[in-house]
Amino acid sequence: MDIRNHFQLCVLLAKEDPTNGGWVVLCQDVGLFLRDRICPHCGDNAKLVLEKSKNMYMWRCRKRGANPHDFKESLAKNTLFAKTKLPVDRVLHIIYFFAFGENTYDTIIRESSTNDVVTSRESVVQWMAWLREVCFIWLDRHFENEGRIGGPGVVVEIDETKIGKRKYNRGRNVDGHWIVGMVEIDVVEGRGKGGRFRLEICKPPALALDGKPRGRLELEAIIRKHVEPGYNHLTVNHQTNFIDPNTFANTQTIESQWRPLKYKLRKEGVRDEYLAYHLCEYLWRRHFKETNLFMSFLRCAAEVYNPAVPPPEAEDA
Numbered sequence: 001m002d003i004r005n006h007f008q009l010c011v012l013l014a015k016e017d018p019t020n021g022g023w024v025v026l027c028q029d030v031g032l033f034l035r036d037r038i039c040p041h042c043g044d045n046a047k048l049v050l051e052k053s054k055n056m057y058m059w060r061c062r063k064r065g066a067n068p069h070d071f072k073e074s075l076a077k078n079t080l081f082a083k084t085k086l087p088v089d090r091v092l093h094i095i096y097f098f099a100f101g102e103n104t105y106d107t108i109i110r111e112s113s114t115n116d117v118v119t120s121r122e123s124v125v126q127w128m129a130w131l132r133e134v135c136f137i138w139l140d141r142h143f144e145n146e147g148r149i150g151g152p153g154v155v156v157e158i159d160e161t162k163i164g165k166r167k168y169n170r171g172r173n174v175d176g177h178w179i180v181g182m183v184e185i186d187v188v189e190g191r192g193k194g195g196r197f198r199l200e201i202c203k204p205p206a207l208a209l210d211g212k213p214r215g216r217l218e219l220e221a222i223i224r225k226h227v228e229p230g231y232n233h234l235t236v237n238h239q240t241n242f243i244d245p246n247t248f249a250n251t252q253t254i255e256s257q258w259r260p261l262k263y264k265l266r267k268e269g270v271r272d273e274y275l276a277y278h279l280c281e282y283l284w285r286r287h288f289k290e291t292n293l294f295m296s297f298l299r300c301a302a303e304v305y306n307p308a309v310p311p312p313e314a315e316d317a
């Protein structure tokens with residue numbers, strides 16, 4: 001199933017039976033919902049039934065006789081939708097507009113409201129945070145798989161920003177950590193325009209036990225992890241100092257996409273503690289710009305919230 005525009009999404013969400021060509025099938029196709037659930041009591045396939053009070057589908061297996069049981073489990077268990085109060089069909093509108101960058105609160109509220117119910121600002125704020133978190137976790141894994149940026153003839157700029165308190169829904173807690181941004185700001189001919197980015201969240205730098213400036217060794221390790229050696233020139237914006245780690249000389253001659261982006265986000269009112277999220281949202285959309293952003297987002301969300309792989313902290317219902 002492929003939803004190419006908002007009209008097609010509306011047609012899909014209007015299906016009377018979502019389990020027959022509707023939103024349940026869309027979510028199953030991309031991997032956000034399980035396609036089958038085996039009843040843990042008898043080994044038969046559980047059936048999907050609508051739980052009207054929760055506006056959600058449940059896996060259910062009810063047997064009498066020698067092994068009587070009544071197995072019930074939410075289709076949303078361990079999924080992106082596990083904690084939502086909003087019905088999934090309305091969340092899909094939110095995801096649609098988020099994916100395409102139509103992400104002002106007013107747009108999202110308008111587009112996810114019904115004739116009877118106006119989506120609350122609180123719900124939108126919560127959902128935007130969850131969706132940005134999907135971008136964050138997905139990119140983190142992607143960077144790890146893709147390997148290093150930089151290389152011969154490529155200038156890489158490094159930028160550090162402290163990020164504040166933030167509790168993750170599914171992922172690491174990065175309270176008081178630093179975000180290290182790495183961006184290719186000039187590439188050799190034939191490698192295309194627009195530098196690749198890397199982001200790393202790191203722990204607060206340890207105290208200077210070795211007598212070296214605080215955080216220097218850790219920063220070097222992060223650069224080595226993400227940036228191919230052989231760069232002609234590499235600059236670091238370490239708080240207010242600009243340092244070249246090759247020579248540890250200061251430099252002020254930095255042109256980049258990274259700091260203008262941070263500046264733009266701050267100008268839009270994004271506070272520092274949320275900066276990493278907004279940067280990731282931007283990077284995610286940039287990465288997938290040649291694709292159908294809605295379908296790409298659903299697939300990324302299914303990788304991060306894979307219902308077949310519950311998070312370690314998940315409780316058994």
Ligand SMILES: [Zn+2]
Nearest residue numbers: 039041042061
């Ligand atoms: Zn059963």
